[in-house]
Amino acid sequence: TALGALASSAGPDSSHRGIPLSRLLNGVSAAVAQAFAGGVWTLVEVSEATIRSGHVYLDLCERDSGGQLVAKARAMIWASTATRLLPEFERATGVVIAAGLKLLVRARPVFKSQYGFSLEIDAIDAAYTLGDLEARKKEIRIRLQQEGVFEHNRRLPPPWDYRLVLVVAPQDAAGLGDFRKEAERLSRFGVCRFVYAHSRFQGEGAAREIVAAARAALAELTLGSQAQAVTAIAGSAAVEVEVEVEVEVEVPTGPDAVVIIRGGGAVNDLAWLDDYELARFICDQTIPVLTGIGHARDSTLADEVAHLRFDTPSKVIAGIEQHALRRAQEARTAWEGIHAASSRIARDTQSILERQDAQIRTEARDHLARARRDSTAALHAVSVSARQQVHDAARASLGWVTQVHTEAAHDLAIARQQVPGLLSEVRFQSLARLGEGRGAASLAYRTVLDGANTRTRAALQASDDALQRVTERATDQIRQARVHAQALMREVAG
Structure with a gap:
């Protein structure tokens, strides 16, 4: 061959001063063309793709299982071929050739002296x-299933209502x-609040950025909810202290759902979302x-593991609206049922009342009539009893x-009987003493006579005092009897 002929002339001498580079490279080009007269089906990975003047220029590579580069080469698809090849490929796969895509291509090695190997x-x-x-x-799907988490989010109960959503x-x-x-529009009417977190959705590392953005937003919303909870609890405690009324405070605990959306694109654009992390x-x-990723024909692993999958972002918000509407209708139906039940209970209660x-x-009325009859009889009995008691009291008094x-007359009679006796006794004693002292001197006689007079006055005074005491005792007993009779009359009359 030409390349063999060139190689046989190794070792310079006086007649051979070397060959031009172009001749050497042309020889290489001829050898490559002779060795690879047709294309060879080759597994490649695209590391970069650009289009200029209709031609597609690719940087291809091969990596081992550890991700280390083991081979690389430049490649191109000429415009005449690209106009036929690329539309067919895109229609069949939905994929636009771009970095990160693995291909099975039929490639023919060429070597040109000006541009090198490609x-x-x-x-x-x-x-x-x-x-x-x-x-x-499939590999990621099987791994998630083996870990027992593939259907975890899909099996969660739906939120009763959407109040806070992370997008x-x-x-x-x-x-x-x-x-x-x-x-x-939903936020303006107080139906639901939406918080947005942004990230790349295609390219190397896009999935990690999506996860990082979502985690950061969830952490911020959770901290905000906890702060609101502390404020609300403190406020309710103050109300309880001041008003002494138990206040139940409803505090949100974080988002009710996470929404992941992006518009449509090529399959390989969406393939970045087929990521384990x-x-x-x-x-x-x-x-x-x-999730609302791409169009109806698009499907990613994120759609497979999500609680609900919608075809497009617009259908996601429509689904949230329908959920809110359904809950509102359920609440209205429940309110109408409660209102009807309460009205029925009110009517039944009114009838019972x-x-x-x-x-x-x-x-x-029956009790009042019986009470009137009983009171009339009781009043009559009291009246009869009162009259009897008054009669008895009057008779007793x-x-x-x-x-x-x-008793007073008896005491007075006794006193009157005792007075003459005492007078007689005094006189008798006086006469006796007078007779006994008749022989005394004139002075003694007067002394005796004075003593007799003194005793006589004393006796008279004693009789007067006794009569006075009898009279006072009789008067006191009469007054006490009168007071007792009056008190008895008042008690009976009252």
Whole structure:
């Protein structure tokens, strides 16, 4: 061959001064063209892709299981081939050739003296690319299933209502504008509040950025909810202290759901979301995760593990609206049921109260009539008893007055009987002593006579005193009898 002929002339001498570089490279080009007359099906990974003047320029590589680079090469798809090849590939796979994509291509090695070694691609196996993407998804899916978390978020109960929703989306994602428009309408009417966290959704490391943005937003919302809880509890405690009324405070504990949305795109654009870390993050959430990624034909692992999957971002917000509407209708139906039940209970209660009121009125009239009859009889009995007691008291007081008069007259008679006797005794004693002392001297006689007079006065005074005491005793007994009779009369009359 030409390359062999060139190689045989190794070792310079006086007649050979070397060959031009172009001749050497042309020889290499001829050797490569002779060795690879046709294309070879080759497994490659795209590390960079650019289009200039209709030509597609690729940087291809191969990595080992550890991710280390083991081979690389430049490749191109000429415009004449690209106009046919790329639309067919994109229609079959939905994938646009870009970095990170693994391909099975038919490549023919070429070597040109001016540009060096490269590969010219004239065919791409779309089935291999689809199979590789699906194999990568299947591997992650099996891993999540073996870990027992694949259906964790899907099995969560739906929130009773959406009050706070975290939305994770690219900054200028297609479809985010329509989502925001409806979300702002819900927020304006106090139905639900939406908090947004932004991240890249394609390219190397996009899945990690999505997880990091979502975790940071969840942590911030959780801390905010805890602060609101402390404030609300402190406020309710103050109310309890001041008003002494138990206040129940409802405090949000964080978002009710996480929404992950982006607009449509090529399959390989969405393939960045077929990531284990992102899927595991969704599975581990204790609140429902809703996805609206791409279009109806698109499906990612994030959609598979999410609580609810919607075709587009607009359908996500529509689903939230329908949920809120359904809850509002349920609440209205429940309110109407409560109102009807309360009205029925009120009517039944009113009927019962009316029957009880009529019964109470009837029983009250009966009791009042019996009470009137009983009171009339009791009053008559009291009147008869009072008259009897007055009669008895009058009779008793009359007896007491008669007794007092009798005793007083008896005491007075005794006193009158005793006075003459005492006078007689005094006179007798005086006469006796007078007779005995008649022989004494005139002075003794007067002395005796004076003594007799003194005793006589004393006796008279004693009799007067006795009569006075009898009179006072009789008067006191009469007064006591009168007071007793008057008190008895008052008691009877009262």
